[in-house]
Amino acid sequence: MKLEGKKAIWSDYQKEIADDRYFYVRSCVRQNFFPGSETAFLKIMREELKRDVYEHPCHTTCTGIGYHGDIVPVETAMTVVARQFSLMTEAGYENLLPSCITSFGLYTEILDTWHHFPEVEEKIKKQLKKATGREFSKPKNLAHASDVIYKFRKEIAAKAKYKLINKNTGEPLKVVDHIGCHYAKMFPSKGIGGAEYPYVLAGMVEEWGGRVVDYPERRHCCGFGFRQYLVQANRGFSIACSKEKFESMKPFKPDMIITNCPGCPMFLDRWQYVINEMEGKRYGQNGEGVPVFTYEEVAGLVLGYDPWDLGLQMHQTDCEPVLDKIGIDYDPDEKYNTSIPDEKTRIPGLVNV
Amino acid sequence: MEAAGQLANAGYTVSLMEKEKETGGHLNDWYKLFPDRRSSSEVKKYLDKKVNSKNIRIFTGTSIEKLHSNKDGFLVITKDGTELKADAIVVATGFDLFKSSRKEEYGYGIYDNVITSADLEAMFRKGKITLTDGKSPKTVGIVHCVGSRDEKVGNFYCSKLCCVTAVKQAIEIREHLPESKVFCFYMDMRMGGAHYEELYREAQEAYGVNFIRGKVSEASESINNKLVIKVEDTLAGRPLKIELDMLVLMAGMEMSEGGIRLAGQTGLKTGENRFFAPADHHYANNISNIKGIFYAGTCTAPMNITETISHARSAVSEVINYFNNNKA
Numbered sequence: 001m002k003l004e005g006k007k008a009i010w011s012d013y014q015k016e017i018a019d020d021r022y023f024y025v026r027s028c029v030r031q032n033f034f035p036g037s038e039t040a041f042l043k044i045m046r047e048e049l050k051r052d053v054y055e056h057p058c059h060t061t062c063t064g065i066g067y068h069g070d071i072v073p074v075e076t077a078m079t080v081v082a083r084q085f086s087l088m089t090e091a092g093y094e095n096l097l098p099s100c101i102t103s104f105g106l107y108t109e110i111l112d113t114w115h116h117f118p119e120v121e122e123k124i125k126k127q128l129k130k131a132t133g134r135e136f137s138k139p140k141n142l143a144h145a146s147d148v149i150y151k152f153r154k155e156i157a158a159k160a161k162y163k164l165i166n167k168n169t170g171e172p173l174k175v176v177d178h179i180g181c182h183y184a185k186m187f188p189s190k191g192i193g194g195a196e197y198p199y200v201l202a203g204m205v206e207e208w209g210g211r212v213v214d215y216p217e218r219r220h221c222c223g224f225g226f227r228q229y230l231v232q233a234n235r236g237f238s239i240a241c242s243k244e245k246f247e248s249m250k251p252f253k254p255d256m257i258i259t260n261c262p263g264c265p266m267f268l269d270r271w272q273y274v275i276n277e278m279e280g281k282r283y284g285q286n287g288e289g290v291p292v293f294t295y296e297e298v299a300g301l302v303l304g305y306d307p308w309d310l311g312l313q314m315h316q317t318d319c320e321p322v323l324d325k326i327g328i329d330y331d332p333d334e335k336y337n338t339s340i341p342d343e344k345t346r347i348p349g350l351v352n353v
Numbered sequence: 354m355e356a357a358g359q360l361a362n363a364g365y366t367v368s369l370m371e372k373e374k375e376t377g378g379h380l381n382d383w384y385k386l387f388p389d390r391r392s393s394s395e396v397k398k399y400l401d402k403k404v405n406s407k408n409i410r411i412f413t414g415t416s417i418e419k420l421h422s423n424k425d426g427f428l429v430i431t432k433d434g435t436e437l438k439a440d441a442i443v444v445a446t447g448f449d450l451f452k453s454s455r456k457e458e459y460g461y462g463i464y465d466n467v468i469t470s471a472d473l474e475a476m477f478r479k480g481k482i483t484l485t486d487g488k489s490p491k492t493v494g495i496v497h498c499v500g501s502r503d504e505k506v507g508n509f510y511c512s513k514l515c516c517v518t519a520v521k522q523a524i525e526i527r528e529h530l531p532e533s534k535v536f537c538f539y540m541d542m543r544m545g546g547a548h549y550e551e552l553y554r555e556a557q558e559a560y561g562v563n564f565i566r567g568k569v570s571e572a573s574e575s576i577n578n579k580l581v582i583k584v585e586d587t588l589a590g591r592p593l594k595i596e597l598d599m600l601v602l603m604a605g606m607e608m609s610e611g612g613i614r615l616a617g618q619t620g621l622k623t624g625e626n627r628f629f630a631p632a633d634h635h636y637a638n639n640i641s642n643i644k645g646i647f648y649a650g651t652c653t654a655p656m657n658i659t660e661t662i663s664h665a666r667s668a669v670s671e672v673i674n675y676f677n678n679n680k681a
Contacts, residue, residue: 001463001464001465001574002462002464002465003462004462005454005460005461005462006463008454008462009454009457009463116539194457195457196457196458196571197457197463207494214573214576215572215576216572216574216581217573218573219571219573250575251575252576311554
């Protein structure tokens with residue numbers, strides 16, 4: 001493989017990312033899947049990078065899952081999104097910062113639709129006004145939260161306590177980067193590095209000391225694919241997709257997976273447990289699973305945050321193999337400490353992968 | 354070159370401008386020609402002979418910087434400052450091969466053994482088809498329509514010659530490497546030229562080339578440095594994942610950069626396909642929107658060599674008519 005070829009493509013796909021004053025919109029599912037990620041993001045942005053990130057308590061789902069699941073009509077999705085914009089306008093912000101990849105994709109799609117069909121935008125403005133009395137301005141800048149971490153990857157590296165390097169061998173960790181479908185596959189020019197060879201996560205991995213693995217099923221779906229999972233009868237396709245990826249990446253001996261989508265880490269993490277239960281197969285080294293992280297968790301780890309504050313105990317595939325390789329200091333006994341006074345520590349009954 | 358030779362034969366003085374160091378264009382890079390697989394050098398020799406005339410001055414390694422028109426005709430200023438007067442101009446700026454790296458999903462310029470049809474011709478000319486590690490490929494895939502009939506890259510048109518080039522190259526691979534397996538991945542086999550269909554049949558019957566109707570969606574590299582491609586076999590109705598040693602991309606034809614520059618500079622009209630737009634596709638195929646400027650060859654649309662030579666001859670006919678009717 002020629003890295004120069006990839007670099008040439010990466011240079012074609014750069015985007016403007018606002019430097020400060022972000023209106024942050026959370027994902028409707030991430031806090032259940034990986035509860036520490038968004039908190040870690042806000043901590044990094046506010047405390048490490050000293051940026052102004054605002055959250056509005058009245059923000060709702062963007063309806064992206066329903067839209068892509070064919071149960072929410074596009075005009076409804078647009079009107080809900082217009083309401084999010086009105087909250088941003090009301091708060092005095094102009095730089096929209098979604099946490100979710102599907103939200104980012106939906107916002108991008110809607111702004112592009114309005115650009116090409118201004119009459120649709122006018123119609124949505126009227127609908128929002130009629131329904132809520134609200135008005136809005138479109139964001140001046142739209143960047144996914146992973147774009148912003150990519151933008152500040154060097155600053156994070158400068159503050160890092162750890163590197164993505166195997167402390168025993170001195171070798172960079174081999175990292176599989178998995179990009180959410182709605183990040184750039186619909187609008188390649190809106191993603192750093194484009195759709196075929198996205199650089200948004202690869203750039204973080206490289207900057208923090210790791211090495212990205214390019215494997216044949218790199219572009220393959222994580223297994224979420226909305227209707228593959230949301231329609232119960234299709235769930236066999238979901239796990240089959242994830243398995244296809246694991247089988248393909250296994251020969252490259254990846255140390256970890258990094259993701260930037262709500263669904264991808266969920267499915268790549270949980271299905272490893274299920275595949276192990278069903279077939280007794282594990283895809284990591286030494287009979288272990290391949291730990292799966294969000295980019296905020298990885299950023300938090302290199303900055304030296306406590307793994308359990310990052311919520312890594314909520315992963316079903318154990319993260320400890322990577323923590324040990326990097327040499328991260330952690331207390332195994334604190335993993336399931338609920339910190340609730342007068343309540344006994346509860347350890348999940350199921351054994352992790 | 355054909356137009357210059359014909360005009361010289363008719364007694365006109367011709368200045369032939371060539372941006373490369375040598376005249377002949379893409380012919381210089383090709384090994385053998387379809388459909389009879391004669392050596393490209395034979396046609397080149399014919400054209401060289403054609404321009405070997407006292408009436409022709411050849412300027413190589415230079416391109417046109419400016420082209421002015423006035424009541425007396427045209428003033429051509431080259432990049433190196435040479436000024437030439439002309440009564441008529443024949444534009445024969447040809448085509449550029451589609452830059453295959455734009456089809457990012459095929460990994461040209463990224464994966465070691467993804468090459469273009471032009472790269473393969475260079476290997477044929479050297480007499481050896483090799484992978485980057487020096488070994489001979491055992492399985493070769495050929496992707497048709499790379500940059501042609503493709504909305505994603507903005508080229509709706511068919512480049513017309515890639516299908517038959519793929520068939521020719523598939524046969525040549527089998528001749529060079531009899532043990533190899535060759536797979537052609539096509540949308541439609543457009544075998545519209547004389548003897549093309551026969552060559553297609555020969556490729557299947559005599560050379561065992563496999564033709565799979567389906568577009569390759571992506572290429573990647575396995576741990577063993579093999580290429581892994583995904584394609585749908587639309588006739589069998591199932592997706593395929595195939596490991597290959599080499600992938601050859603049939604790069605389509607695009608309006609040349611020189612042609613685009615000239616169009617911008619002179620106001621010569623171009624069509625939706627970005628090639629020069631003749632005054633009429635049926636009966637004024639060599640005539641431009643500017644009086645005294647004519648077109649010859651693939652600057653107006655993809656053409657094979659036979660068509661290019663015929664088009665050049667008809668351009669000469671139009672130039673002579675122009676002189677007889679307007680300049681006399």
